[in-house]
Amino acid sequence: xxxxxxxxxxxxxxxxxxxxxxxxxxxxxxxxxxxxxxxxxxxxxxxxxxxxxxxxxxxxxxxxxxxxxxxxxxxxxxxxxxxxxxxxxxxxxxxxxxxxxxxxxxxxxxxxxxxxxxxxxxxxxxxxxxxxxxxxxxxxxxxxxxxxxxxxxxxxxxxxxxxxxxxxxxxxxxxxxxxxxxxxxxxxxxxxxxxxxxxxxxxxxxxxxxxxxxxxxxxxxxxxxxxxxxxxxxxxxxxxxxxxxxxxxxxxxxxxxxxxxxxxxxxxxxxxxxxxxxxxxxxxxxxxxxxxxxxxxxxxxxxxxxxxxxxxxxxxxxxxxxxxxxxxxxxxxxxxxxxxxxxxxxxxxxxxxxxxxxxxxxxxxxxxxxxxxxxxxxxxxxxxxxxxxxxxxxxxxxxxxxxxxxxxxxxxxxxxxxxxxxxxxxxxxxxxxxxxxxxxxxxxxxxxxxxxxxxxxxxxxxxxxxxxxxxxxxxxxxxxxxxxxxxxxxxxxxxxxxxxxxxxxxxxxxxxxxxxxxxxxxxxxxxxxxxxxxxxxxxxxxxxxxxxxxxxxxx
Numbered sequence: 001x002x003x004x005x006x007x008x009x010x011x012x013x014x015x016x017x018x019x020x021x022x023x024x025x026x027x028x029x030x031x032x033x034x035x036x037x038x039x040x041x042x043x044x045x046x047x048x049x050x051x052x053x054x055x056x057x058x059x060x061x062x063x064x065x066x067x068x069x070x071x072x073x074x075x076x077x078x079x080x081x082x083x084x085x086x087x088x089x090x091x092x093x094x095x096x097x098x099x100x101x102x103x104x105x106x107x108x109x110x111x112x113x114x115x116x117x118x119x120x121x122x123x124x125x126x127x128x129x130x131x132x133x134x135x136x137x138x139x140x141x142x143x144x145x146x147x148x149x150x151x152x153x154x155x156x157x158x159x160x161x162x163x164x165x166x167x168x169x170x171x172x173x174x175x176x177x178x179x180x181x182x183x184x185x186x187x188x189x190x191x192x193x194x195x196x197x198x199x200x201x202x203x204x205x206x207x208x209x210x211x212x213x214x215x216x217x218x219x220x221x222x223x224x225x226x227x228x229x230x231x232x233x234x235x236x237x238x239x240x241x242x243x244x245x246x247x248x249x250x251x252x253x254x255x256x257x258x259x260x261x262x263x264x265x266x267x268x269x270x271x272x273x274x275x276x277x278x279x280x281x282x283x284x285x286x287x288x289x290x291x292x293x294x295x296x297x298x299x300x301x302x303x304x305x306x307x308x309x310x311x312x313x314x315x316x317x318x319x320x321x322x323x324x325x326x327x328x329x330x331x332x333x334x335x336x337x338x339x340x341x342x343x344x345x346x347x348x349x350x351x352x353x354x355x356x357x358x359x360x361x362x363x364x365x366x367x368x369x370x371x372x373x374x375x376x377x378x379x380x381x382x383x384x385x386x387x388x389x390x391x392x393x394x395x396x397x398x399x400x401x402x403x404x405x406x407x408x409x410x411x412x413x414x415x416x417x418x419x420x421x422x423x424x425x426x427x428x429x430x431x432x433x434x435x436x437x438x439x440x441x442x443x444x445x446x447x448x449x450x451x452x453x454x455x456x457x458x459x460x461x462x463x464x465x466x467x468x469x470x471x472x473x474x475x476x477x478x479x480x481x482x483x484x485x486x487x488x489x490x491x492x493x494x495x496x497x498x499x500x501x502x503x504x505x506x507x508x509x510x511x512x513x514x515x516x517x518x519x520x521x522x523x524x525x526x527x528x529x530x531x532x533x534x535x536x537x538x539x540x541x542x543x544x545x546x547x548x549x550x551x552x553x554x555x
Contacts, residue, residue: 031486033469036157039219039476040191042182043158046200046227047167047314048461049137051119054130060119083111105299112307119168124345125313127168137164145184158197158468161185167201170313170349172356175208186217193219195374195475199463200399203228204317204357210364211357220374220475224467225397225460228361229404230320232394233386238305238319238327240297241390248387254513255383255398258496259459266546298330302339305331311343316350320404321358365407365447369480375451376474376481378467379406381440382456382493382511384414395440397460406454407447412440414512433484436491438509443490450482456504457494457511464494466501 050061090103113120121127132138141164149160163181165174182194196218198206203226210218309315310331319327332339332347340347357364369375380397394401395411402411412418417439426432426442434444436454446452451474458464470488474481483490491504493511502508 031473031481033466033473033486033488035465035469035472036151036153036155037472037476038155039195040156040161040185040189041158041195041197041222041472041476042161042163042185043197044163044165044178044199044202044205046202046225046461049133049164049167051131051166051168052134053118056135058134059131060116083114087111101296101299105303108300109303109307112304116308120308121168121311121313121346123311123343125170125311125349126345127166133164133166140164141181144188145181146188148189158472161194165205167314168312170353171201171204171208171317172212172349172353173313174205175212178205178209179213182217193217195220195222197222197224197468197471197475198226199224200227200460201314201318204314207361207364208353208357210367211360215367215371215373218368218373220376220477221368222376222378222471222475224378224463224471225380225400226377226405227318227400228365229400229407230323231318231400232320232391232396232404233399234315234318235320235323235327236391238301238310238330239323240301240330245387245392248384248392251384251513252387252398255459258513259462302331302333306339306343311346313346313349313353317353317358321354321361324354324358362407362447369448369451374475374477374480375448376471377406377446377448377452378471379409379452379454380456380458380460381454383459397458399460402441402454406441406443406452408445409452409454410442410445418442433490436509437504437506441491450484451480453483453488453490453492455492455494455501456509457496458501464501466492 048062051059053059087104087108090107094100094103118129118131140162144161144163150156151160163178165177167174186192186194194217196206196209198221203223206221207228316324316327328347328350332343334340379402381395381402383396383398385392385394385396385398385401391401393413393415394403395414396402397405402409410418418435418441422442423432423435423439426435426444431442431444434442434449436443438456441454443449443452443454453470455464455467458467466488470486473486488501489503491509492501493504493508494501495508496511
């Protein structure tokens with residue numbers, strides 16, 4: 001009896017001693033995320049903030065682009081029609097008939113420039129006529145620089161301090177404004193170290209800031225949907241690698257419908273699908289490219305770039321670094337050209353950013369953890385990249401490929417999966433945890449593999465509570481959390497039904513609204529296309545009958 005009691009006491013002692021250890025291990029993998037705490041975070045958004053003139057009239061917002069097409073929204077299309085005529089006349093007379101395209105390029109740039117006058121910076125890359133983001137945004141900055149924005153419970157959150165800036169400017173210029181803002185916020189809050197949270201282009205401003213001022217006074221850095229390594233579709237647009245793909249355009253529309261940005265009728269979508277499946281648009285595009293592409297692409301690229309968004313230094317900061325010089329040649333011509341001289345001030349700004357910041361991006365980013373600062377990165381995917389060039393098959397968030405926004409993840413294409421032997425090798429190396437459940441991403445090759453999270457089915461320009469809370473939690477914590485520590489998993493997905501961001505599994509990972517399958521070569525590929533056409537045709541007739549039935553019922 002005594003012996004049995006001794007064993008029981010020993011067992012109880014072991015359980016008592018070991019339970020805290022097990023509890024600590026379990027707790028370490030379930031750290032909750034929160035959007036508030038006792039540390040200050042300054043957030044920087046990307047482009048798109050409305051631009052106003054000196055009288056406070058809104059000049060531009062990206063959602064206003066459609067109003068430019070219909071005469072500014074007042075129903076008067078005459079100016080637009082006159083502009084089209086002025087462009088098409090030299091296209092037809094000098095271009096097609098005489099193979100002299102310069103008048104067409106000149107008229108194209110002049111006419112489009114009228115539409116964007118005031119919005120575009122000048123030839124030196126400086127904003128003009130006092131145009132700026134809204135007065136209320138500037139006033140918010142001024143208020144934040146002199147007030148401690150603690151909430152009632154004494155905490156801060158990811159939105160307590162939002163640094164607003166004119167996104168058109170040189171990121172290095174915005175970094176100067178950010179420096180003054182941070183100095184003032186430190187004084188107002190009494191916090192010597194502040195964390196930064198960047199979205200999209202905001203991360204370029206942060207990189208510019210770190211390149212000049214270093215990590216002193218910074219507690220942590222959160223990066224979400226960055227284009228610091230470049231945006232593939234903008235790069236292709238400025239380097240002449242255009243290729244229209246009607247299937248990719250259809251996938252983009254399907255994505256837009258899925259996230260609620262458009263609401264196209266199912267019959268219209270079925271019509272687009274059956275036309276694409278017929279192969280006719282593909283043949284027309286191929287014929288047009290063969291006849292005109294090489295003649296037109298460089299001149300049109302330059303004309304459209306300089307009459308729209310590419311006197312804005314911010315967009316030159318998202319050209320892939322390896323393509324930067326090619327883009328300059330496409331837009332400004334070779335060294336010594338007339339445009340190089342005309343836009344010398346702009347080029348000086350963009351060159352300075354490339355050489356001061358972009359050439360040292362990895363060094364700037366790695367300086368954060370090396371200095372003991374907290375670090376967190378979120379890369380998004382699950383959407384068709386903007387269909388302009390040969391990168392349309394990249395795993396992306398509509399604007400940037402995962403390989404860029406994650407700082408180096410290895411990925412499959414949109415239509416394939418990482419090979420079995422590749423995954424087996426990673427698992428043998430003990431890196432299986434870095435493979436996404438949908439087998440599209442290997443996070444082990446990232447610059448910060450343990451500080452990088454991935455979200456699927458959340459587009460580039462949507463920022464969820466989960467993402468904000470995850471970043472806030474990591475970049476304000478007392479210790480550096482990894483993707484193994486939090487309740488959020490390394491790979492997450494937004495549930496289309498509930499809208500919640502949940503751990504990704506093999507059961508919920510396939511969120512694409514289009515067929516995830518490449519067309520096979522040869523006869524098998526031909527049979528696939530034929531089957532796709534008949535499937536699309538059957539669907540089209542289905543929606544046609546529904547459409548006619550609805551019309552008859554109403555009429």
